[in-house]
Every structure is written in C-alpha cells, then in structure tokens.
Amino acid sequence: MLSIINSCNLSGIDGFIVNVEVDITRGMPCFNIVGLASTEVKEAKERVKSAIINSEFDFPTKRIVVNLSPADIKKEGSLLDLPMSIGLLRNYITRDIDYFRKTVFVGELSLDGTLKKIRGVLPIVLSAKEKGYKRIFIPYGNLLEASYVDGIEVIPVKNLRQCIGYINGKIDLNLGQIFSDIDKNTKEEEYEEDFSDVKGNYFVKRGLEIAAGGNHNTILIGPPGTGKTMMARRVRTILPDLDKEEKIEISKIYSIAGLIDNNIGIVNKRPFRSPHHSATTTSLIGGGVKSTPGEIVLAHRGILFLDELSEFNRKTLEMLRQPIEDGFINLSRLKYYIKYPCKTLIIAAMNPCPCGYFMSDTPCKCSAYEVIRYKNKISGPLLDRFDLFLPVDSIEHGEFSEDNFNESSASIKKRVQNAKDMQKNRFKDSDIKSNDEIKSSQINKYCKLDRESEQIAKKIFDKYKLSNRSYTKLLKTARTIADLESSEDINKNHILEAFSYRKGYYKYFK
Ligand SMILES: Nc1ncnc2c1ncn2[C@@H]1O[C@H](COP(=O)(O)OP(=O)(O)OP(=O)(O)O)[C@@H](O)[C@H]1O
Ligand SMILES: [Mg+2]
Numbered sequence: 001m002l003s004i005i006n007s008c009n010l011s012g013i014d015g016f017i018v019n020v021e022v023d024i025t026r027g028m029p030c031f032n033i034v035g036l037a038s039t040e041v042k043e044a045k046e047r048v049k050s051a052i053i054n055s056e057f058d059f060p061t062k063r064i065v066v067n068l069s070p071a072d073i074k075k076e077g078s079l080l081d082l083p084m085s086i087g088l089l090r091n092y093i094t095r096d097i098d099y100f101r102k103t104v105f106v107g108e109l110s111l112d113g114t115l116k117k118i119r120g121v122l123p124i125v126l127s128a129k130e131k132g133y134k135r136i137f138i139p140y141g142n143l144l145e146a147s148y149v150d151g152i153e154v155i156p157v158k159n160l161r162q163c164i165g166y167i168n169g170k171i172d173l174n175l176g177q178i179f180s181d182i183d184k185n186t187k188e189e190e191y192e193e194d195f196s197d198v199k200g201n202y203f204v205k206r207g208l209e210i211a212a213g214g215n216h217n218t219i220l221i222g223p224p225g226t227g228k229t230m231m232a233r234r235v236r237t238i239l240p241d242l243d244k245e246e247k248i249e250i251s252k253i254y255s256i257a258g259l260i261d262n263n264i265g266i267v268n269k270r271p272f273r274s275p276h277h278s279a280t281t282t283s284l285i286g287g288g289v290k291s292t293p294g295e296i297v298l299a300h301r302g303i304l305f306l307d308e309l310s311e312f313n314r315k316t317l318e319m320l321r322q323p324i325e326d327g328f329i330n331l332s333r334l335k336y337y338i339k340y341p342c343k344t345l346i347i348a349a350m351n352p353c354p355c356g357y358f359m360s361d362t363p364c365k366c367s368a369y370e371v372i373r374y375k376n377k378i379s380g381p382l383l384d385r386f387d388l389f390l391p392v393d394s395i396e397h398g399e400f401s402e403d404n405f406n407e408s409s410a411s412i413k414k415r416v417q418n419a420k421d422m423q424k425n426r427f428k429d430s431d432i433k434s435n436d437e438i439k440s441s442q443i444n445k446y447c448k449l450d451r452e453s454e455q456i457a458k459k460i461f462d463k464y465k466l467s468n469r470s471y472t473k474l475l476k477t478a479r480t481i482a483d484l485e486s487s488e489d490i491n492k493n494h495i496l497e498a499f500s501y502r503k504g505y506y507k508y509f510k
Contacts, residue, residue, distance in 0.1 A: 004087075007106055009080075022064070032064070082137065086105055102133055119257075143182070144263075223393070232303075235347055238416050249341070270303065277311035305347050343433070435476045440468075447478065
C-alpha cells in the first residue's frame with residue numbers, strides 16, 4: 001500500500017514541499033528511508049517506530065520504504081517525523097485521499113508520541129499557503145508563530161493520537177477558541193536608551209539621522225570614551241517602526257535560526273546585532289553544516305554594529321564586502337546553494353590608532369608606522385562601502401549641562417519616518433526600499449541635480465578623485481538629506497552637507 005503525504009523542508013528562508021511516499025509491502029520486515037535524507041531524517045526511523053507503538057497503534061511488521069521526493073534536494077531536520085507516521089498509520093485513517101492532497105504535515109516526534117516544537121514554522125506555513133495548500137498540521141508549541149499567517153487553516157496538535165483523532169473527525173480541537181485566545185502582540189517594543197542621553201556631538205547625531213534616513217553605512221571614529229558605542233546603540237531608536245511585511249521577513253530568518261521569542265511569536269523590534277570582534281567568518285556571514293544565517297543576515301532590516309572594527313580579523317571583514325554591496329548572501333554547498341537576504345545598515349566604530357588619541361587634543365603615543373599599520377587593518381574596498389565617516393571628539397565641558405539642545409529619539413524619528421515615507425512613495429513601482437539601494441542605472445532618475453549642484457558635485461569629484469562608488473554614495477546621501485527636509489529636489493546645500501560626512505575619511509584615512 002502506497003501513501004503520499006505532503007510535508008515541507010527549508011532552503012534559505014523559504015520552504016519547499018516534500019512528498020513523503022510511504023510504501024508498505026509484504027516481505028522481510030525492514031524500514032528504509034531514501035531520497036537524499038540527512039542523518040537526522042534517517043534517525044526518524046527509531047523515533048517514528050517508538051512513537052507509533054507508545055501511542056498504542058500497531059507498527060506494520062512489513063517491508064517499509066519511505067521515499068522523500070524531490071530526491072535530488074537534501075532534506076534536513078526532524079520535521080518529517082509526523083508525515084512519515086501518518087503514512088505508516090494510513091490503515092487507521094478514514095479520510096479519503098483528496099484530504100491529504102491539500103494538507104501539509106510537519107512536526108518532530110518524541111518517543112512517547114508527543115509533538116515537539118520545530119524551527120522554521122513561519123516560513124513553512126507561508127510556503128504551504130503560497131503553494132495553495134488548504135491546511136497544515138504543526139506542533140502545538142509553534143502555534144503562536146504560525147498564527148500570524150492568514151489564508152491557510154493551521155491545525156496545532158499536541159501528539160500523534162490527537163492528530164489521527166482530529167483527521168478522523170473523532171476529536172474536536174476547538175480551533176476557533178484556541179486562535180481567539182491568542183494574545184497577539186504586534187506593538188513595537190520600547191527602547192530603554194534615548195538620543196537625549198547623548199550630550200553635544202551635534203554633527204555626529206545629525207550624521208546618524210541621515211544614516212537612518214537612507215540606510216547609509218557609517219563609521220564612527222575617534223578617541224576612547226567619546227560616545228561612539230553609546231550613539232551607535234541609539235540609532236535603532238530613530239529607525240521607523242517595522243511594517244507587517246518587514247516583521248514577517250525578519251521573523252522568517254529568526255524562526256529558522258530558532259531565535260523567535262516564545263512569548264511573542266514574531267519579531268517586533270528592529271534587529272540590532274553587535275558581534276564581538278573575535279567573531280569567525282561563519283558566525284558573521286553564516287554557514288556551517290546546517291547553513292545557519294550569520295550575524296549580517298540576523299541584522300536584516302536592522303543594524304549590524306561592528307564595534308572596534310579594526311580589531312576584527314581582516315579576512316573575516318573582507319567576507320562582508322559582497323553581502324554589503326548586494327544585500328543578499330549566497331552560501332554554496334555541495335549539491336545546492338542557499339540565498340539569505342541581508343539588507344542591513346552597517347554602523348562601525350573604531351579608534352584611529354592603537355593608543356586611541358591620534359589627531360585628538362590628547363597627545364598620541366603611537367609612531368607614524370603604528371598609526372599606518374592600524375589604519376591598514378581596514379582595506380580600501382571595505383572603506384569604500386561606507387557612506388558616512390563621522391569623526392567623534394570629546395565635547396566641551398559646558399555641553400554636559402545643556403539638556404535643552406539634546407533632541408529626543410522620538411523627535412528625530414519623525415523626520416526619519418518622513419524621509420522613509422518619501423522613499424516608499426518614490427520606489428513604489430520598483431523592488432528597492434531605501435536610497436542606499438538605488439542602482440547606478442537609476443542614479444540619474446532619482447538623484448537629479450540642478451546646474452549649480454551638478455557643478456559642485458563635479459568639482460568635488462575632480463578634486464578629491466572619488467571612486468565611482470563613492471560618487472554615487474555622495475549623491476544618494478544628498479538624496480536622503482533632501483528627503484529629511486521633504487524636498488523632491490537636491491540642491492547644492494544637500495551636496496555640500498553630504499560631502500561634509502566624508503570629512504572623517506580625509507582626517508583619518510588619507
Ligand atoms: N556625548 C556624551 N554624552 C553623555 N555621555 C557620554 C557622551 N560620550 C560618552 N559618554 C559617557 O561615556 C561612556 C563611554 O562612552 P562610549 O563607550 O560610547 O565610548 P567610546 O567612544 O565607544 O569609547 P571606546 O573607543 O573606548 O570604545 C558612556 O557610557 C557615557 O556614559
Ligand atoms: Mg566603544
């Protein structure tokens with residue numbers, strides 16, 4: 001007897017349907033799983049057998065072959081336990097074949113037949129819905145996460161017996177009640193820190209507002225204790241609230257990484273990832289045996305903060321060049337490759353030399369060679385990927401008591417939100433979301449300059465010998481400055497202000 005049960009597996013942040021074909025025939029009792037199954041899928045044999053017996057069903061003592069189709073894509077994880085068991089228990093099920101054609105099953109079984117929470121439920125439920133399936137059975141523990149998807153019937157089950165009982169119409173799970181009882185928390189979480197805590201440093205704060213307004217990668221550079229880390233940590237408090245689409249996009253990544261908060265079920269906060277400078281390449285860009293998403297992917301639609309940039313391994317940093325540029329990362333494996341999105345705002349902070357005081361009011365103790373060696377830890381191509389270079393210096397003593405001038409995050413956020421709204425409207429017919437994503441072919445369309453600003457931009461380009469990338473970054477930054485003022489036109493002041501944020505580059509890196 002052959003049964004075909006639909007299930008799902010993950011490739012990157014998307015699910016793909018797996019047909020679990022269970023064939024039970026006469027012959028020597030055996031249980032074989034074929035179809036490019038990983039070790040944990042193969043181990044399902046033992047879990048499934050015990051779960052069936054401990055749920056008081058008979059395990060077929062026949063020749064069992066399970067084929068996982070498509071056979072050329074590797075299947076991973078323990079979520080195929082449930083569909084395999086359903087195929088093996090076909091004799092106990094009274095539903096016709098049509099029910100199973102429109103149904104997907106996912107779940108890991110424990111030996112007593114209980115269904116355990118799995119990773120990646122959100123992308124799996126979304127994929128099943130997109131592929132036109134009517135219903136999906138998931139472990140009860142994943143209920144909250146799955147409840148954010150509309151348009152597909154989600155059936156959370158606690159154990160194998162309950163699952164079979166529900167399919168046969170013998171058990172009422174009271175789904176209406178279960179879903180109405182869920183307390184969905186979609187409100188953006190509040191932050192403890194605020195920009196009003198930061199005294200003085202107006203130039204840097206304005207630079208960070210522009211960075212947030214158009215997602216421009218930024219380096220903060222200056223002596224120790226001047227507030228670089230403090231300010232970088234506050235950038236997410238001025239980023240606009242996440243929209244529903246962004247929340248789902250981020251939650252899909254966190255669901256795969258197993259980082260979804262059990263009490264909320266969805267990501268309600270812009271990601272802020274701050275890996276330590278001892279981070280390995282794998283932890284930063286992702287990979288490993290399970291091709292898990294790295295820090296740059298976990299920071300998608302949020303901030304990747306690289307504090308003490310010059311202390312990171314140079315080779316590891318170089319790996320970030322392609323993903324920073326493209327907004328996605330491809331992890332190649334033997335038989336397949338995985339694509340993760342990483343549209344991330346990169347904020348980096350560093351000292352200008354080993355002692356930290358080069359070009360500051362405090363005398364620097366380093367030799368010229370030491371300063372050059374320190375700066376060379378960051379390659380030219382990596383620096384070229386930054387839009388704003390903000391020199392951070394100590395503030396004047398009087399600025400500590402000037403509370404009135406320190407704008408709150410809420411007030412800065414309003415301008416950022418306004419700039420983002422303009423960008424949303426501007427890019428509504430394209431696949432980009434913010435100014436930093438403008439492609440070189442679109443520069444003339446979106447960053448049109450009048451004659452005066454064109455001449456100034458040309459002078460800057462000629463005098464400072466900007467790379468093509470730096471020049472387009474200058475125009476994109478000017479575009480954001482204009483957006484923050486609700487201006488459709490870019491004028492010379494916008495260009496000049498945008499150029500002032502390269503000041504730090506000429507001060508410290510030239
Ligand atoms: N502009 C400021 N306003 C108020 N407090 C500040 C300011 N700058 C620094 N501080 C205080 O100094 C502390 C240290 O600042 P922070 O850690 O951000 O320095 P840093 O520039 O990152 O130094 P390092 O180069 O050593 O990492 C902050 O926690 C804060 O208490
Ligand atoms: Mg610091």
